[in-house]
Amino acid sequence: MVMTLVQNVKSGVALIDETGRFAVVNPSFMQIFGLDSELDILNINSQEWSRWEVYGEDGKLLHVDDHPVRKAVRTGKPVKDQLVAVRNPEENELTWMLISAEPVMKENGHIYRIICTYHDITERKRAEEALRKSEERFRALVTASSEVVYRVSPDWSEMRQLYGRGFLADTEIPSSSWLQEYVPPEDQPRVTAVVNEAISTKSIYQLEHRVRLADGSLGWIFSRAVPMLNANGEIVEWFGAASDITERKRAEEALRESEERLRLLGDNLPNSAVYQYIHEPDGSVRFLYFSTGIERLNGINVQDVLRDPSTLYRQVPPEYLERVFEAEALSARELSDFDMEVPMRLPDGQEKWMRLHSRPRRLHDGRKIWDGVQIDVTKQKQAEEDLNKVHYNLEKLVEERTSELEKAYISLKESEKGLAEAQRMAHIGNWEWDIVTGKAYWSEEMYRIFRCDSRESAPPYNEFLNYVHPEDRDYLDSVLKKAVKGRIHSIEYRIVLANGEERAVHMQSEVIFDGKNNPIRIKGIIQDITERKETEEALKNIETARKKEIHHRIKNNLQVISSLLDLQADKFDNPTVINYYGSAEGHEYPVL
Template identity: 30%
Template sequence: MTYNSLGAKEQEIKVQERIAELEKANQELRTEIIEHKQAEEAFREREEKYRNIIETVNEGIWVVDPEGRITYANKKMAEILGYTQDEIAGRNSWDFTDKENKSVIKSIIERRKQGVDESYELRFIRKDGSFLWALINARSVFNKDGKFTGSTGTLTDITEHKQAREDLIKSERGFRTLAENSPDWIARLDRQKRYMYINPAAVEFYGVTQESIIGKTNTELRLSPEKTKFWNEYFEKVFATGKPETIEYLYKSPEGKECYFDTQIVPEFASGKVTSVLAISRNITGIKEAEARLKETLNSLENQVKERTAELEAAYQSLKESEKGLADAQKMAHLGNWSWDLITGEVYWSDELYRIFGRDPQKPGASYEELLNYVHPDSRGRLENTIKGRLDGGARDGIDYRIILENGEGRVVHSRAEVVCNEQNTPVRVNGIVQDVTEQRLASKKLQQSEERYRMAAEQTGQLVFDFRMDTQKIEWAGAIREITGYDPDEFRSLDESFWIEHIHPDDRDRMVKSHKGFFRKLQRIQEEFRLRKKDGNYIYLEMRGVWLRDEEGKAFRAVGIIKDITERKQTEEFLASIEIARQKEIHHRIKNNLQVISSLLDLQAEKFNHRKCIEDSEVLDAFRESKDRVMSIALIHEELHEGEKDNALDFSLYLRRLIENLFKTYKVGNTEINLDTNLEGNIFFDMDIAVPLGMIVNELISNSLKYAFPGRENGNIKIKLYGERYVSESDNKGQPAEEFIRYTLVVSDNGIGIPENIDIESPETLGLQLVNILVTQLDAEIELRRGKGTEYIICFTNAEK
């Protein structure tokens, strides 16, 4: 082997070794690259994970560079400020606050550079211009070389919390203002029954300073063990149940003076738990003493009430006699009445109805099923259909049907019924009458058999008889034609229908045309009284009665009737009516005098107590005066009815003017000048059932305004308005006719200090407002109280047009 070949061999070996080294280095470099890529991938995954977390948290997060520019803001941060994330990035952090807080943010950034981490509240401005309060938790960020690279922070919206805190502060200030100036004793105690607050009125009870009471219990304040135990039991009950407690108790001072207190213990909540209680005590000694004096007054009035009761008993006896007269009239007419309660099933029968059906009066009225047992089989189906039709709202025509009594006797009765519905138009009661028409039916048959004799009898009795047949559509007349109408019989029979319309008195014409149509078109009975002009031009009163004769199937085929001269009877009735009106006016006059006597007795009793100085305050005297006003408001109604022109109807607008004039004379409100503004619609007439309660309502409301509405005022206004609005109800699909109503509205208002918010008009504590509620219910009316610049009562009720 030569030298050259040896050198080449060594060089080859070295080359191989170098190649091996390079391959090893290359392999290490590849491994390092792979590891670097894996590290980058892991970093990106962690970065993405943390970014997702930051983007989904419920707080705003931002990153600020050393100069205060926002380099990153999460989605919640943008949502709170009302921007997008891109709109926030790159802007200065103070761009989102007002001028006042820009310098604050800049100073905070300077503290960040010093490594000061802190929390603070700051006001920001949203994109839409609205403000928000935020809690900021900021932290400085430095690199590994200790160089300040910026800061990070979280932003939490505390606007509602801050507003609630401010409202709480305002509420507490308001509570303190009221409590400090309240005459009631007010104290707040925590769960350990330590005093957290006590107002000046209550401090006087302990005889020490307010500061020496706060933080102490009743035991530490040396309250007796019995009283401490008494109050602690109530405090514990309120803490346990979370419900307020009310206690009325008698307190005796060390000097021996007795006082009545009414105390309410009210829970106060925080986070759903009772954390403290309020104890509010009110001195009701005056009320208790007034109640005792009023009780004595009421006892003194009891004898007068007994006298009035005796008068009412006499009136009741008179009513019983009237009822007996009605029963006698039913007996003479063979007519009985009944009532069927559809809810309870109870049935009422009058005495005459028992006689008609031959039923034992000791038994209750026959039920529906028992009634059907009396009905002849041929009439039962028609009666059942008629009753069903009534309940379904059908026609109200009467029906004739046959009955069989227990002794086997057959009778014919005429029945008519009226269904009474509730507010939901559901039938609740059926009222009706039954008349024994057996004799009439027999008479009708005899009439058909002996028409001529009947006509002759009619002539002898001075009556007109008419006979209309359905088949011929002709009417026949007989009787005292000349005596009644002044026309010859032949002349009268030639007159057409227009004669009757032209000769009927104008005031009776529309009613008679309507009845005529009902008789001949709807085949109803007719019984009317009207005035007719005779041939000589004079008017006479006539009574017309007509019935339809029906076959066995109930089909009308013939109408017969009579017309008789009742002029003498009507003149007698008008004379008796004038006597009755005079009698009623005399009754009103006597009642008015009796009520004025009671009013005078109240005056004398009040003067007697006042003269003896039995009354230390004016509460009982006020009670006397209010009772007198209520009595006089009723007496004034009877006086108006006695002096009025209408029969038992009161011109209410005129009455109100007199009532208010009396009240203004009674209540002189210091030096206050009270102006009265009335707007009363004329021609409003009410009967006693409406006038008495409505007058008492006005009396209570006006007197309340005069007494309480204008303390310390130089002037005031009271307004009263009364008007009616007429409307017609819609007729239903069951044949019920439309009805006409008037809805009346009474408005009483003043511009005084207004009624306190703690007074509930639906359950008031004062006697006057309680009486108003009772009277409103009696009228079936609605009442509304409006508070504002004074007090306004609105009372509405509906009255059917008569």
């Protein structure tokens, strides 16, 4: 019966005779030591069984006489739970076990048998080592981080440690009431739900929620924890960090209140509506906000416009709608203000004039958003039409007296056309610089522009800078360094030829990148614009003289027109025209 018990016990058991030879071993012993047959161990002296290396708890190799079994054989005294690690050289893995050896003595005091037990605690040692490393990582995280850090049990039932950094109260002793201690009751269900989801999916836990601060008040944190898995993929612990976002939340609340005030202001602006729209990556336009003024101005519902922007665009006549889209494209391209007046036909058939003014800005994701205002300018447009009728009659009177000016203007236009043709004849050379090798390439036109011998190699970058005017070198060098960051640049600068002559050139450059986004080449063009610069200066002088002459002639004509208007003023019967005419009297308007 005793042998049956020995054969079925989970721990390894061996009986050693008085000479130190293995007499009996059970199946668990065979499994622990990886033996296939009892013949591999029976009748073999434990001292001679040398293929297993035995190490002490300190990791040092034990002398054979210090092995637990040999110690009991040698001293005749029991050895209790000696911790050792054994390695089978064929597998090169350590097996940790507690070995006990109990001598059974004869009547004469000599050893009869030694009962040895072997308890495999390898998994426990691995768990202890994993816990030790976990604690080391946690201590390192605490040391390196300025945030709140914490450790939680696999099922989040216990907060093992939490360093609150003075923001939250510390947890130094494992606590199972952490949820009640840190999280307000209103937020506990949401925290629990996100925790359960993270546990079930073994994924990262992250959540923004309120917490009870160290001083007892309420604040906000952004908490994020990652599961630590063992070799079997089971969660053994969670490591987490939390950031104080109280100020950010307060700022968001202040922003919400500010936006509410802005909404109230926009809804109550007379004859106006405030709006915000965005250009999506697919090219579509979407309104993000419209004040209720749109309902008074355009007779359409705010929600309809937010849902379908064409609800508003359909009110614009096709010929104006095309201009609107062109102006929007220009505003998006240059990030410039959009400012336009367009007619709109309302659902009730009424036509109104609206001024649309908005300013674009670029979001962090590259999209562009416009903040704008729509103003009803119908009355102003009607007044302008009445005034335009008066201006039309005035223009008729002026036409006869401005023919000479028109001829002069046509002559100037012809001169400008000739100048444009001369500019198109300017020479343009192309170049390329290999950033990796430092070698450069010039086209034939480049050599002609710089008055260099085309039989010679193109100068490298440092030599090229010698051609640049000393006052422009730093500027050019700075632009090319920015170009290496991926920008296309177009600049003008001066060069100095070998004979000392200064010339003006225009350069445009572009950077070429390899598959890893590293700059490898810069290529570009250079155009000699010296004659253009000189021509532009000459035109500037001509234009100044022309403006002076035109101003002189029109001023004389306007004096004649003013006299004619004085003679016909009593014939005006439109009050608005009379009012505008009266306001205009005595004013001198700039002609150009």
